[in-house]
Amino acid sequence: MNIYKYGAKTRYKQMDMASRLDKSAKDTAVPYYDGKKNIWCLGEGEDRREEVYLDRIVQEFTGFTMKFRYTWNGQIVTRRVFAEVLEDMVNRYDGLSIDGFEEDYNVQQRKWLELILNRIRMLKTRKEGAEA
Amino acid sequence: MRAELKKWKRHFWGESRKGQSGESVPHFCKKAKEWRCMVDGLEGRKYEARGNIEWVMAEFVCYNETYEYDVKEVPGEEDWCHGHTFESVLMALLLMPEHFSVEEYKHQYSQQQIEMIKAVKDKLLSMGKKNTR
Numbered sequence: 206m207n208i209y210k211y212g213a214k215t216r217y218k219q220m221d222m223a224s225r226l227d228k229s230a231k232d233t234a235v236p237y238y239d240g241k242k243n244i245w246c247l248g249e250g251e252d253r254r255e256e257v258y259l260d261r262i263v264q265e266f267t268g269f270t271m272k273f274r275y276t277w278n279g280q281i282v283t284r285r286v287f288a289e290v291l292e293d294m295v296n297r298y299d300g301l302s303i304d305g306f307e308e309d310y311n312v313q314q315r316k317w318l319e320l321i322l323n324r325i326r327m328l329k330t331r332k333e334g335a336e337a
Numbered sequence: 338m339r340a341e342l343k344k345w346k347r348h349f350w351g352e353s354r355k356g357q358s359g360e361s362v363p364h365f366c367k368k369a370k371e372w373r374c375m376v377d378g379l380e381g382r383k384y385e386a387r388g389n390i391e392w393v394m395a396e397f398v399c400y401n402e403t404y405e406y407d408v409k410e411v412p413g414e415e416d417w418c419h420g421h422t423f424e425s426v427l428m429a430l431l432l433m434p435e436h437f438s439v440e441e442y443k444h445q446y447s448q449q450q451i452e453m454i455k456a457v458k459d460k461l462l463s464m465g466k467k468n469t470r
Contacts, residue, residue, distance in 0.1 A: 222428040225469060235466065236431060259424045267456040271449050287423065291390045295363055311447035313402040320398040328362055 236262045260286045274306040287314060294318070298325040363393050391422050405442040408433040408468075423450060430454060433468040434461040 223238045233249040236259060245262040247254045256262045264270055264285060273284045277297045284290050287310075294301060303310060303318060310318070363374040372393040378384045386396035395401035404426045405419045420426045430437050437458055439446060446454075 222425065222432060226428060226431055234464070235461065259427050263427055263453065263457055267453070267460050269453055269456040271453060288390050291394050292365075295365075308448065311402075311445065311450065313445065314447070317394070317398070317400055317402065320400050321394055324398050325362055 236266055258286045258288055260288070273309050275301055275303045276305070277301045290318070291321070294321055294325065298322055298329065363390070363397055391424075395421070402445075404445055405439070406430075407438045407441065408436060410436040426454070427457065430457055431461070434458050434466055435468050 223240070226236070226238045233247070233253070236245055236247050238244075239246050239255070242255070244255045244257060245259045246256075247262050247265055254262065254265055256265075260271065271285055273287055273290045275282055275290065275293075277293075277300050282293070284293070301322065303315065307315060360373070361375045363372055365371075366373050366387075369387070371387050372390045373385055373387045374393050374397050375383050376386050376396045386393045391401070401421045402423070403419055403421060404423060405417070406426055406429060408418055408429065418429065420429065426439075434457075437454070439451065439454055443451060
């Protein structure tokens with residue numbers, strides 16, 4: 206029984222697109238997917254750049270830099286990929302805020318971050334309460 | 338080919354019931370090099386979401402982004418294109434840059450995402466790239 210709620214079809218579509226970008230890798234001057242290493246690449250030989258996130262490789266490709274800023278413990282942290290902000294939230298849920306940097310995020314991302322922060326804080330509070 | 342497809346499936350759609358950690362907060366499994374989290378499934382069953390951070394976080398809070406875009410010059414009703422991550426939008430753009438557009442859906446994107454899409458499209462078209470099909 207398929208118990209997954211979301212996007213099985215979406216994930217196959219993503220996999221299909223990535224495989225086509227792997228097969229079309231005759232032109233390495235354009236970002237392409239290395240299916241064996243599961244990474245995104247640009248260039249070849251000594252000039253080959255490899256990244257986990259396509260967003261990062263595309264920034265190398267165009268020279269246009271994205272920024273996702275937030276404050277944590279009084280410091281401003283800047284990430285270049287939204288997925289890295291998601292990663293940070295797991296450990297920095299206490300005190301992380303994007304107030305003042307809303308322009309870096311779209312409406313959906315802001316809502317998603319709020320939902321994630323609230324849920325992590327709720328689970329952590331519940332866990333600490335149970336251990337006390 | 339089969340081994341490669343299996344690897345890609347694990348990367349994009351990690352699923353296995355072996356070695357579930359039971360952790361209800363997303364965490365990174367260094368051995369498998371993927372994110373994991375126990376989430377509520379259908380009919381009250383819990384399962385472990387596995388994969389990249391965006392997938393796991395979407396399952397974690399039952400919410401994800403939707404990014405719509407057009408790839409045809411005159412899109413028809415049946416040509417509705419969308420992705421649930423910005424990465425998937427970029428993938429579609431790399432494959433079909435000729436008439437790629439998010440003009441109708443700007444409200445779903447941030448200003449820097451719109452500028453990034455424009456920068457990628459301009460560069461691809463200046464390199465003479467055509468739609469890959």
